[in-house]
Amino acid sequence: RPMKVFVTRRIPQEGIRVLSNAGAFEVSVWESDEPVPRAELLKGVAGVDGMLCLLTDRIDTEVLNAAGAELKVISTMSVGFDHLAIEEIKKRGIRVGYTPDVLTDATAELTVALLLATARRLLEGVQEVKSGGWSSWKPLWMCGYGLNGSTVGIIGLGRIGMAIARRLKPFGVNKLLYTGRAPKPQAVEVEGEYVILDKLLSESDFVVVACSLTPETQGLCDKAFFAKMKRTAVFVNTSRGALVNQEDLYEALSSGQIAAAGLDVTTPEPLPTDHPLLTLKNCVVLPHIGSATYSTRGTMAELAATNLLAGLTGKAMPSELAL
Ligand code: GLV
Numbered sequence: 001r002p003m004k005v006f007v008t009r010r011i012p013q014e015g016i017r018v019l020s021n022a023g024a025f026e027v028s029v030w031e032s033d034e035p036v037p038r039a040e041l042l043k044g045v046a047g048v049d050g051m052l053c054l055l056t057d058r059i060d061t062e063v064l065n066a067a068g069a070e071l072k073v074i075s076t077m078s079v080g081f082d083h084l085a086i087e088e089i090k091k092r093g094i095r096v097g098y099t100p101d102v103l104t105d106a107t108a109e110l111t112v113a114l115l116l117a118t119a120r121r122l123l124e125g126v127q128e129v130k131s132g133g134w135s136s137w138k139p140l141w142m143c144g145y146g147l148n149g150s151t152v153g154i155i156g157l158g159r160i161g162m163a164i165a166r167r168l169k170p171f172g173v174n175k176l177l178y179t180g181r182a183p184k185p186q187a188v189e190v191e192g193e194y195v196i197l198d199k200l201l202s203e204s205d206f207v208v209v210a211c212s213l214t215p216e217t218q219g220l221c222d223k224a225f226f227a228k229m230k231r232t233a234v235f236v237n238t239s240r241g242a243l244v245n246q247e248d249l250y251e252a253l254s255s256g257q258i259a260a261a262g263l264d265v266t267t268p269e270p271l272p273t274d275h276p277l278l279t280l281k282n283c284v285v286l287p288h289i290g291s292a293t294y295s296t297r298g299t300m301a302e303l304a305a306t307n308l309l310a311g312l313t314g315k316a317m318p319s320e321l322a323l
């Protein structure tokens with residue numbers, strides 16, 4: 001019988017092209033721009049050999065059971081894999097493909113854009129222009145914080161963290177601190193100094209979260225975390241929302257414990273429009289668009305499809321997650 005594949009969303013043409021050129025596969029696609037409803041996901045994966053999913057699909061035991069014993073490959077069109085029940089997947093001998101590297105530059109660019117937009121109050125400024133709040137050029141009005149001469153602290157100096165560091169350094173950053181599980185040899189390239197988290201928080205003017213979401217990092221940015229930051233510091237998160245305790249962040253922002261926050265990721269996603277964080281002028285929230293350039297999304301889809309087919313035909317995937 002031909003192998004069956006379920007794709008959980010409409011994806012860029014680059015990915016579809018790879019799948020349709022493969023020939024002997026029966027490909028079914030959830031043809032929508034919105035996430036597949038849970039019930040349809042459970043139906044769609046029944047009896048498949050492989051699935052191409054997104055970070056919005058929670059692939060847990062229920063989904064694996066619904067798929068059945070034929071499931072050999074899960075390919076996610078994302079670098080993050082916290083939405084996959086990795087232990088259960090490993091137990092079943094299922095291979096996992098993901099899309100690191102190809103989104104590193106786009107995500108680092110977005111992080112820099114968000115950092116500058118937050119520190120220099122760009123959205124607030126645009127709002128003032130539109131609402132008539134701009135009465136004159138004023139010496140003390142709309143001031144923020146600059147990168148020149150600053151100390152930047154990066155939590156997680158992996159692929160994306162390094163790409164952020166490389167881009168920030170030329171802005172005149174004086175000192176680059178980083179923390180993580182262990183010192184990274186590649187840090188020499190950006191003159192990064194490995195420090196413990198407490199030191200990073202107390203010395204940094206910009207704290208950038210670029211680590212992956214794991215049981216160890218979940219809720220890392222909490223009350224104690226923000227209390228250690230400078231009152232003039234800017235917090236930026238482009239990784240996963242669950243790294244942050246949002247009630248604690250709200251408190252830190254509204255009490256002046258920290259200066260501002262830029263978030264590309266939240267809990268939940270989408271963030272409800274009446275969420276307290278959205279009432280704050282010093283909080284910039286973006287709708288999880290780190291990798292959202294036309295070219296990067298196309299490349300991600302192509303890589304996810306290529307990973308899937310390679311896995312199904314018993315070949316080495318270009319990007320396979322080591323389980
Ligand atoms: C985006 O958040 C990704 O994991 O690719």
Ligand code: GLV
Pocket residue numbers: 079080100156157158159160161210211212
């Ligand atoms: C995260 O995926 C990273 O590569 O830093």
